[in-house]
Every structure is written in C-alpha cells, then in structure tokens.
Amino acid sequence: MKIALKTFLICLYMLIIFSEGNNADASSPDSVLNVIYSTGLNAFTQSVNLVSGAELKLTIDSLQNISNSPLITANVGHLSKILHGGDFPLFQALNFDVTMPGLDDLYGGAKNFVSLIEKAGRQKNFPPVILTNLMPDTSANLSDPIQKMFKNKSLHEYLVLEKSGFKIGVFAVLGNEVIFKLSQSLGYNFKDPELAAQQASRFLKYHEQVDFIVCLTFSGMSKKPGSRSWTGETQYLGLKAPDIDIIISGGTNTQLTDTLYSENTPVLQASTNNMELNLAEVAINAAGRKIRKLRQIPLDYLVSESNPETNGELGVQSNFPLQNELPASGYGQMLTDAMLWAVNQATNESTDFAFLLNENIRAKPVPDENSLIAQTQLLNSLPNISIPGFETSSVPLVRFLLNGEDLQKVLEVNSSVYPIKGADYFLHFAGLKVRYNTSRIIFNRVIEAKRGGGDSEAHNISFDKTAKYSVVSDWITAQRLQIMHRMTSGFLRISLLNREGTELEKLADATILRAGKTIKLDQAAVDFCKSFPDIDNNNIPDVPENYRNPGMNIEVISSMKPQDFFKNPSIVMVALIIISFLMLIGFAAVVIVLIKRIAAKV
Incomplete structure (x- = not known):
C-alpha cells in the first residue's frame, strides 16, 4: 500500500511536469524528446531484496502515456555489474530501450566481452547493446567473435527506434580516454570517436531519415582541480558531429544537474552512484536544441531494507562520512593502508609502499554518522572487471620493485598528470610522505619523500637509481604506470621490476598469493575493515578516527629558494x-x- 501510494504520487508529479511541457508545446513548433537515463544503477547492488518491479514499470509507462512526445530510456555502461549484481531485477523492470558497454565491460579483452554479451542475450528483457566505434583487431585471433556479434545483432552499430510516430536514431561511442585505458586489452581496436560520431549521425540523418539522433558516450565531463568549468571529451562531440540532437554521457562519478551543451547539443550525464533515474525534456527545432527540464525520479522506495546482520555481510561502522575528497581522501587512505596491510599479512617479506589510482574508486560510501557500511557497499565502490586468467571479477593486487629514480617518476603523477587529466589520475599512496615544489618544471616537481610519513633525516627516501623499493598496487594502477610514458611524451617512463631487479615481463607473475589464492583489492579492503577495533562493543568494527581528517601525506610548496629548487633534480x-x-x-x-x-x- 505504501509503495503504491508513492508510485501514485510520482506519477502525479510527472503529470504536472509533462503538463507544463505540453502547454509550452501548444504555442511552439518545437518537437520534444523525453529521455530517462542512468549509468549502471550501481547504487542498488548493495540491496539484497528488491520488491516487485511492477510499480516501477507502471511509473515508467505512465510517463509515456502522460506525454504525447516520444520517450527513450537509455543506460550507459556497467553491464557487468548489472548482470552480476543485485540490481538486475530493477534493470529488467525499467525495460530500457538501449544500452552501451563501458570500460569495465571491455577491460578483460575480446573473449570476456563476447561472453558478457552472450550472457546479456540470454536474459529476458535485456535491452539491445550498441557500440559504434568498436572494430575487430585483425592481428588477433579473437576478431572473428566480434564480427560475428555484429552480424547476428547481439551487438549493434546503431539502432532506429519507433516512438510515438517518430524515428529515433541511436549510436554509441567510447571516448579516447577510455580507449587509451583499454590499450592493453586484447582483441579489438577502436575508431576515433569524433570521426565515428560524424559518420554515424550523417548516416542516420540522410540514409535512415530519422527525426532525432541520440549519441551515447562513455567518456563524461568533470571539473579539473581548481576549475569551475566543465571539461571533457564530450564537450567536443557536438562541435564535430552537429547532427546529434542529444548526447547522453556516462563513465564518471559526476552528476550533471546544470544545463550543459556541447556546442549547441544538450549533454545529459548521470553518475555511477545515484539513487534515482534522471529525466530530461529536450525541445528540438530548426533553430537548435534546448534542455527544458532536468528531473530525478527517486527509486530508493523500491529497494527493500537490507539487514547486514542477518544477511552475513557485516561491514564496518563509521561515526563520520568516509569521504573521497581530493587530495586529502580518507577513503583512499584507508584502501591503500588495506593493500599494504594485506600483503604484509600474507608474506614474510616487508612491502614499503602502496599505490592506488583514484580511477579505481568507482563510487564512495559516504554514511551518515553512526551508520553501517555493509560489505556490499565496499565492494560496490571498487572495479568489477574480468581479467583473463583469474576466476572472479575483481582486481588482483600485484607486488613489484621500483628503483629510486622510477619511484620519483611515480610520485610525479600527482603533480604533473592529475592537474591536467583530472581525478582519475590522482594517486593515493601509503607508507610515505611527499613534498612537491610547483615552481619547478613539470615532471620534476617532487623534491623530497620520507618513509612512513616521518620527519627525521633517517626517514629520507633516496631517489638514486641503485635504491630499490618493494611496492604493492592493484592491477589497474600497475598497468597505467607501465604506459604512463605515452601520455607524458616519454618523461614518465616507469619500469616495474621483478624480484631479480629486471624488467617485469608479465603482470600476472607479480600477483600475491595467500593460502593458494590471489589476493584481490576488494577482499583486502573487507579483511582490513574486520581488523578494526570494536570501540562500542556492538560486534561491528569501527572506522578509526584518523580517516576522518586524514593527515596530508602531500605537502605542496612554491619556492625558488636554492635548497628547495635544486633538490633532487632530474x-x-x-x-x-x-x-x-x-x-x-x-x-x-x-x-x-x-x-x-x-x-x-x-
């Protein structure tokens, strides 16, 4: 009864919204396209029980019936989490028109991606999957299955949907940043996203003669450190492909609530950690396109309350919001501490430092005071990728050596790459404290590092090439470090070394075993939380206070003093x-x- 009442209220709320839009249409020649969009519904994987989706489907159907304008529902990315997580029944109930894969879905290479698409095809009501700029890697033996998926329509280059008497053309592209991150994944190549968008939009307009053109893209827009302006690859798509009417973007933790445009094309963007569907009303005429309304449809009432105590998923209790605010991130600090703790627990050898790129934090558990963070919330915040050679869809930890010179290059990521490339390239670390001098040249701003965050001379870290340090990182961070020179004009060429001090040939050889099993990032985080003290004696570990206001392990100065400017130069x-x-x-x-x-x- 309670759910039905809320459903009725939402329908009434949407009736008012659409009535306003339809009244505006009465005196305007505009065509209106209504869009409901999401990116994975990842927030719902923490839920154990979902109520029947009938009420939700009634809400969505009501939106179509209320408005005379066409309604399209689209999802961007995170198919692997949808198929493996608790939110699949909810995803089914929404009856999406179209979806596209994202970074995690493609990360494991062509073989795993083909398996994922085949699994999606076996599910009832799973929407068509499109990806326009995917091309088979003709040099690999895995190219045939990709071509076969396009031929049998389990994967589409584009779609034409019939809605309320209108033809809507839809295509999807991965951005260059995602393509770069997939450069070590085997079995496929990608066409330039801007070129693919130009070709697809022109084909849909002139050959298929559609009324609207919608572009899905997994790239996203965000604000760089210290900036108030939205930036990202998506902002150029409308300029390069002006025939696009609406861009729906994903692949970011940033929710767009502003009316943002790429040239004259509206950009809609959902974050990976929201508890609502996003609704946009876009007016389109010969003069251009305009976002009339942006709304959110709350979905939390559809999720049954999960009791972690009865479901065996006890996590940790936090008396404060566990934030991921850069550069002082309590959550990032906790994860790198967990990695260092896990590897030192599993082996007899001491590991010096831990590194984790912020790209790995896909969502953040930000509890209210005195609230419980369940295990599933911790797991939901981390990547869910399939890596060839590993059974489960989670990220292995790897351990390798770095010489002092390369350690300095790794630490340069925060001073030289992060400010330019954005939050994904912020490097969380444990076991050391670093000083940067922004008055020095780019790629050589690290002037000093101390072990364990100590301040005495005895804690100084040598950046000499003969010095060797044992490092643990996750698989994704290690891969990014191996190709960091490609985005820094060769300045940050970093060599990961094996036990013998020679170049590490296979990352799989650097994984860490405990009781015969590979240690994974998510399990390290869960086990580390279990080691926390139970301060209030309620049988639930408590997050230590030092993660409330994490001590800055980064010190940034701007100095031309000789002792600061000439220290440890490259x-x-x-x-x-x-x-x-x-x-x-x-x-x-x-x-x-x-x-x-x-x-x-x-």
Whole structure:
C-alpha cells in the first residue's frame, strides 16, 4: 500500500511536469524528446531484496502515456555489474530501450566481452547493446567473435527506434580516454570517436531519415582541480558531429544537474552512484536544441531494507562520512593502508609502499554518522572487471620493485598528470610522505619523500637509481604506470621490476598469493575493515578516527629558494638549468658588448 501510494504520487508529479511541457508545446513548433537515463544503477547492488518491479514499470509507462512526445530510456555502461549484481531485477523492470558497454565491460579483452554479451542475450528483457566505434583487431585471433556479434545483432552499430510516430536514431561511442585505458586489452581496436560520431549521425540523418539522433558516450565531463568549468571529451562531440540532437554521457562519478551543451547539443550525464533515474525534456527545432527540464525520479522506495546482520555481510561502522575528497581522501587512505596491510599479512617479506589510482574508486560510501557500511557497499565502490586468467571479477593486487629514480617518476603523477587529466589520475599512496615544489618544471616537481610519513633525516627516501623499493598496487594502477610514458611524451617512463631487479615481463607473475589464492583489492579492503577495533562493543568494527581528517601525506610548496629548487633534480632539469645559465651568460655578454660600443661612441 505504501509503495503504491508513492508510485501514485510520482506519477502525479510527472503529470504536472509533462503538463507544463505540453502547454509550452501548444504555442511552439518545437518537437520534444523525453529521455530517462542512468549509468549502471550501481547504487542498488548493495540491496539484497528488491520488491516487485511492477510499480516501477507502471511509473515508467505512465510517463509515456502522460506525454504525447516520444520517450527513450537509455543506460550507459556497467553491464557487468548489472548482470552480476543485485540490481538486475530493477534493470529488467525499467525495460530500457538501449544500452552501451563501458570500460569495465571491455577491460578483460575480446573473449570476456563476447561472453558478457552472450550472457546479456540470454536474459529476458535485456535491452539491445550498441557500440559504434568498436572494430575487430585483425592481428588477433579473437576478431572473428566480434564480427560475428555484429552480424547476428547481439551487438549493434546503431539502432532506429519507433516512438510515438517518430524515428529515433541511436549510436554509441567510447571516448579516447577510455580507449587509451583499454590499450592493453586484447582483441579489438577502436575508431576515433569524433570521426565515428560524424559518420554515424550523417548516416542516420540522410540514409535512415530519422527525426532525432541520440549519441551515447562513455567518456563524461568533470571539473579539473581548481576549475569551475566543465571539461571533457564530450564537450567536443557536438562541435564535430552537429547532427546529434542529444548526447547522453556516462563513465564518471559526476552528476550533471546544470544545463550543459556541447556546442549547441544538450549533454545529459548521470553518475555511477545515484539513487534515482534522471529525466530530461529536450525541445528540438530548426533553430537548435534546448534542455527544458532536468528531473530525478527517486527509486530508493523500491529497494527493500537490507539487514547486514542477518544477511552475513557485516561491514564496518563509521561515526563520520568516509569521504573521497581530493587530495586529502580518507577513503583512499584507508584502501591503500588495506593493500599494504594485506600483503604484509600474507608474506614474510616487508612491502614499503602502496599505490592506488583514484580511477579505481568507482563510487564512495559516504554514511551518515553512526551508520553501517555493509560489505556490499565496499565492494560496490571498487572495479568489477574480468581479467583473463583469474576466476572472479575483481582486481588482483600485484607486488613489484621500483628503483629510486622510477619511484620519483611515480610520485610525479600527482603533480604533473592529475592537474591536467583530472581525478582519475590522482594517486593515493601509503607508507610515505611527499613534498612537491610547483615552481619547478613539470615532471620534476617532487623534491623530497620520507618513509612512513616521518620527519627525521633517517626517514629520507633516496631517489638514486641503485635504491630499490618493494611496492604493492592493484592491477589497474600497475598497468597505467607501465604506459604512463605515452601520455607524458616519454618523461614518465616507469619500469616495474621483478624480484631479480629486471624488467617485469608479465603482470600476472607479480600477483600475491595467500593460502593458494590471489589476493584481490576488494577482499583486502573487507579483511582490513574486520581488523578494526570494536570501540562500542556492538560486534561491528569501527572506522578509526584518523580517516576522518586524514593527515596530508602531500605537502605542496612554491619556492625558488636554492635548497628547495635544486633538490633532487632530474637529468632534464639539470640540462635545462645548464642551458639557461649559458643563455644568461651569453645575454650578459651581448649586453656588456653593446654598453662598451655605446660608451666608445660617446
């Protein structure tokens, strides 16, 4: 009864919204396209029991019946979590028109991706999956299954939907950033997303003669550190492919509540950690497109309350919000501490440092005070990817050696890559404290690091090439470090070393075993939480206070003092200093000669 009442109220609320839109249409030649969109519904994987989806389907159907305008429902990314998580019944009930895969779905290579699409095809009411700029890797033996998926329509290049007498063309592209992150995944290549968008939108407009063109993209827009402006690849799609009417973007933890445009094309974006569906009303006419309304449809009432105590998924209790605010992230600090703790528990060898790229934190558990973070919430915040050679869909931990010179390069990621590339490239770490000098040249701003965060000289870390340090990271971070030179013009070329101190050839050889099983990032986090003290004696571990306001293990200065400017310089910086000094001498010599000549004439 309670759910039915809430469903009725939502329908009434949507009736008012659409009535306003329809009244506006009466005096306007605009066509209106209504869009309901999400990106994975990942927030619902923490739920154990879902009520019947009949009430929700009634709500969605009511939206279509209320408005005379076409309604399209689309999902962007996270198919693997939908298929493996508790939110699949909810996803089925929504009866999406279309969906596209994202980074996690493709990360394991073509073989795993084909298996995922085949599993999706066996599910009742699973929407068509589209990906326009995916191309088979003709150099790999795995290309045939990709081609076969396109031929048998288990994977589509584009779709044409019939809605309320209108034809809606839909296509989907992965952004260049995601393509770069998939560069070590085997079995496929990708066409440039802007070129693919141009070709697909023109084909749909002139060949299929559709009324609306919708582009799904897994790239996203966000705000870079210290900036108020939205940036990202999505902002250029409308400029490069002006025939697109609406862009629906995913692949980010950032929810767009602003009316944002790519050139003149509306951009809609849902985050991976929201408890509602997003609804947009977009007016389209010959003069352009305009977002009239952005609304959220709450879904939390459809989720049964989960009791972690009875479901065997006890997590931890936190008396404060466990935030992931950069650069002082309590959650990131806890995860890297967990990695260091797990590997040191499993082996007799001491590991010095732990590294984790912020890309791995897909959602953040931010509880109210005195609330419980269930295990499923912890697991939901981490990647769910299938890596060839590993049984479960989670990220293995790996251990390797770094020499002092490469350790300095790894630490440069936060000072030189993160400010340019955004939050995904912030590097959480445990076991050391770092000082940066922003007055130095890019890729050489690390001036000092101390072991364990200590302040004495005895804690100093050497950046000499002969020094060796044992490091643990997750699989994804290790792969990013291996290709970091590709996005830094070769400056941050980092070599991961094996026990013998030679180049690590296979990352799989660096995994860590405990009781014969590979240690995974998610399990390390869960086990670490179990080790916390139970302060209030309720049989639930409590998150330590040091994660409330994590001590800054990063110190940033801007100084031209010699002791700060010339400390631990790289070869490039030394060369630039010498060249600058010689140029200064040459300039001074020219000035002296000119002064002498002027004096001689006088």
